[in-house]
Amino acid sequence: MLLKFSKMHGLGNDFMVVDLVSQRARIYPDQVRSLADRNFGIGFDQLLVVEPPGDPDMDFRYRIYNADGSEVEQCGNGARCFARFVYDKRLTSKKEIQVETAGGNIELRLTDDGWVTVDMGAPRLIPEQVPFQAAEQASCYDIEVDGNHYQIGAVSMGNPHSVMVVDDVDTAPVDVLGPAIESHPRFPNRVNAGFMQVISRNEVRLRVYERGAGETLACGTGACAAVVAGRIQGLLDNEVQVHLPGGTLRIEWQGEGSPVLMTGPATRVFEGQIYL
Numbered sequence: 001m002l003l004k005f006s007k008m009h010g011l012g013n014d015f016m017v018v019d020l021v022s023q024r025a026r027i028y029p030d031q032v033r034s035l036a037d038r039n040f041g042i043g044f045d046q047l048l049v050v051e052p053p054g055d056p057d058m059d060f061r062y063r064i065y066n067a068d069g070s071e072v073e074q075c076g077n078g079a080r081c082f083a084r085f086v087y088d089k090r091l092t093s094k095k096e097i098q099v100e101t102a103g104g105n106i107e108l109r110l111t112d113d114g115w116v117t118v119d120m121g122a123p124r125l126i127p128e129q130v131p132f133q134a135a136e137q138a139s140c141y142d143i144e145v146d147g148n149h150y151q152i153g154a155v156s157m158g159n160p161h162s163v164m165v166v167d168d169v170d171t172a173p174v175d176v177l178g179p180a181i182e183s184h185p186r187f188p189n190r191v192n193a194g195f196m197q198v199i200s201r202n203e204v205r206l207r208v209y210e211r212g213a214g215e216t217l218a219c220g221t222g223a224c225a226a227v228v229a230g231r232i233q234g235l236l237d238n239e240v241q242v243h244l245p246g247g248t249l250r251i252e253w254q255g256e257g258s259p260v261l262m263t264g265p266a267t268r269v270f271e272g273q274i275y276l
């Protein structure tokens, strides 16, 4: 079966995007893993799939698979690329697009400067909703890793995030602590592990070791979760520039119960086709 795809990225977060609205195909987890294999496949952090909506009030369903084949609830950088893809491919003429994901419904807004603002919905802070094992909700939790103790925030943007404040992201032990936190037993569904350096109340630097993909050049939901965690710890204001290795996102959050808004670019790289 021949499958057409687009290669896209959001600040270096690397995607393969396939349209299953106009192409009749089915993709299975083992196929995802082989497509992600940078030696024999196309290589990506996540595979993004465009499908017809289940809910007639929505425009599309948006399915997301990590490079390890795991299907996940949300992908922020991918949402911006999704909007660019469906508009440029003329699957919609709308510039405000309602999308159904496993982690909740989101709204994608294409702006005239070619960027995209995504209403990511309200963050979930109740431990059971992250999910994270904790006796009660708090802005900060103590976790133990290899006998050492660390303070983290636990936030869901539909997908689970841990956020650790560090003095310097360049020297943070992301390669060691990232995988250890990703598979920490208190996160029953694993977790994306963020490391945040606070520059000011409106500016942070962030690195994210992503669940199912490893460290990426950018993580959209990670940027949202970092701002939420920083704000509830009293470190940040409502609008924050988040500097990731691949570039900067603008994140806005007015506080508990409000949606998180993420604004940034979406870039097409090449078109391709592959025989599955």
Ligand SMILES: N[C@H](CCC[C@H](N)C(=O)O)C(=O)O
Binding pocket: 013, 045, 046, 066, 072, 073, 074, 075, 076, 077, 078, 159, 160, 192, 210, 211, 212, 213, 216, 218, 219, 220, 221, 222
């Ligand atoms: N690795 C994430 C999914 C992709 C998130 C990231 N690429 C983004 O831009 O939000 C997870 O397992 O929840």
